[in-house]
Amino acid sequence: MDVALEHFAKGGYYNTPISHIAKHAGISKGLLYNYFRSKEDLLTEIINRSLHDLAGYFDPDRDGRLSEEEFELFIRKLFALLRENPAFWRLFYQLLMQSEVRKLLVNTTMSYMNRGQVPDSNSGNFLLLIPGMISEYFTRKKERKGEDYDPALEGNMFMYTVEGFIMITAYMDEIDEVNYNKSVEGIIKLYK
């Protein structure tokens, strides 16, 4: 699965032959098909594994609402995962960009991230997959910020920024430590 992730992320899922993966993994095609029913099954397993890891980080106390501390923690964890495994994010976005695969992916992801709340499935970004808690967080924040504060706008701006940051960072050949840290702190400062 690691080898497959790496090659899917680099060459694209449809462009990477199963034989190529088998060869680089040092096994035969036949054996690969003993473990995965199909190429799509292999892909699904890769996605699932990473989403499973991801799911653990959200809403640690499982009360369905993000405190300010949880919000900051959530952002830091998300970005930490990004740095640990950028190949996964490249694959993830690559699939998300293909309209016909996206619905499949969105559904799979939702079963991990969400507990029954169905978001507007038409928007393809990652954070909308866990929209309930996010929008609720910004709604609550209005109390701190006063009348002029527009929670819907702020929530969206936050999502744009995070989405863009993930995408850009995932595709950098190597990450500049200083800029990376400044960006993370900048996002937290602006939207916490």
Next chain:
Amino acid sequence: MDVALEHFAKGGYYNTPISHIAKHAGISKGLLYNYFRSKEDLLTEIINRSLHDLAGYFDPDRDGRLSEEEFELFIRKLFALLRENPAFWRLFYQLLMQSEVRKLLVNTTMSYMNRGQVPDSNSGNFLLLIPGMISEYFTRKKERKGEDYDPALEGNMFMYTVEGFIMITAYMDEIDEVNYNKSVEGIIKLYK
């Protein structure tokens, strides 16, 4: 080309057979090959056409630097183009997400957007393709904003936000007018 763009954007470039495009365009495969030398040529022509339209909007007075008005105009134009032809942006991002195609695309785009300035080619976002003027804009802005202002960070935050906004908007089934406008004004207000 319109039919091809539509199908490439929906099903993915590699996943869309040329026969499928020909059929939906109501012509034969052979005729398609009278107009385009190859599938890749068709893709390139589609990209070029849209980039050509795009290129006209940057730096209207051609002095290589963005005034505040030009900056705002640039953002508005960019987002207007996004609404006019979201399919192009879906295709564009789809290709940008595939590491092996990206360099080709980046080079093509650069020849349109840039005048000899070579950006850090490793980051795959759109705005980095016109990086000179953007970073210069934020550097100049420091004079207005004072000592605490970090132009590098602000430039990056701006890029993340725009990138995320384009991506998310391009993939929405239909755009909520109110939210869309609020987002545009929000981005301008925050980063102009």
Next chain:
Amino acid sequence: MDVALEHFAKGGYYNTPISHIAKHAGISKGLLYNYFRSKEDLLTEIINRSLHDLAGYFDPDRDGRLSEEEFELFIRKLFALLRENPAFWRLFYQLLMQSEVRKLLVNTTMSYMNRGQVPDSNSGNFLLLIPGMISEYFTRKKERKGEDYDPALEGNMFMYTVEGFIMITAYMDEIDEVNYNKSVEGIIKLYK
């Protein structure tokens, strides 16, 4: 037809698209099809034209037998034609080398060269297409040469040599005048 001959000879009949010929001839494909019913028809016309020229040189007095002078003349004419239009010979041999085309070609050629005499059609060389007169010539020559002379062998050796000479000469980038002339005289001296 000249353009076609040139390209057929260089690139091969099957490898040379009709469009390529039309373009180099400065006409449209459509016009070409006004003059020739098919690609094969074009080929046939080219062959016929050259064979027609060729046919005039054999057996000038039309008595069905070669005198010694006619034999020498025939060789000289044959080799002169070779030098005038080596491209035709390259095309001719090229086609002759393809078993499936050869029968067609052999038949066409025979209708020009021969008057009803059917040679062993299995041997693919040029001279066998006019075998009657040749073999008759060497049979008569036995009278001059005596008991040890084997007309069948001599006729064959003659054919091998001429065939090889044509083939090798037709494919030379440029002909060395001295060697060419020595070869011609050598063949005449040895087999006249």
Next chain:
Amino acid sequence: MDVALEHFAKGGYYNTPISHIAKHAGISKGLLYNYFRSKEDLLTEIINRSLHDLAGYFDPDRDGRLSEEEFELFIRKLFALLRENPAFWRLFYQLLMQSEVRKLLVNTTMSYMNRGQVPDSNSGNFLLLIPGMISEYFTRKKERKGEDYDPALEGNMFMYTVEGFIMITAYMDEIDEVNYNKSVEGIIKLYK
């Protein structure tokens, strides 16, 4: 490879679809591509295999010069190979007759036949591929034959004859034993 050789020789390399070969060989196209990377690769392997067999027969004692016995042996071996596998020679000549393929073929052959000596590459006959030893043989022969003997002419006449003999024999439907043997002995007697 045997099936392919047979069909290439009969129908021509460019005219024989790979599917046709696979069908007659009783395997699928896919399997064929497990063994050969491309149609051209299949062709190259066929040529190489036969050239490999051929190469063993030249200059048996590897001293770079042909004795009279070696010369005779060489001719006999060459003609024996011709009878064993005429299809190969038909294919070989067929390719040699196509100007655009010929250089490729000449180079491949030379790496087998030759040890660094580069002949005039423009003439397309087989024997010129091993020209050094041949011309050297006839030069030496002058000592035996006296002042009037022209080694260049004799070498050429020899080549014409052999070339013509191979070509004509390779394309005969069936070989007449008596004529074949007489021709072999005739060539040896005339040029040894």
Next chain:
DNA sequence: GATGAATGAGTATTCATTCAT
């Protein structure tokens, strides 16, 4: 568990030929 030979449906591309203008 492990292999890799074998398959066949699918895909990009070419090209002779037609035909309306």
Next chain:
DNA sequence: CATGAATGAATACTCATTCAT
């Protein structure tokens, strides 16, 4: 007479998947 847009059958090659061993 002349064009070139249009077609569709043919062809090399790929690759997910199966299965006997």
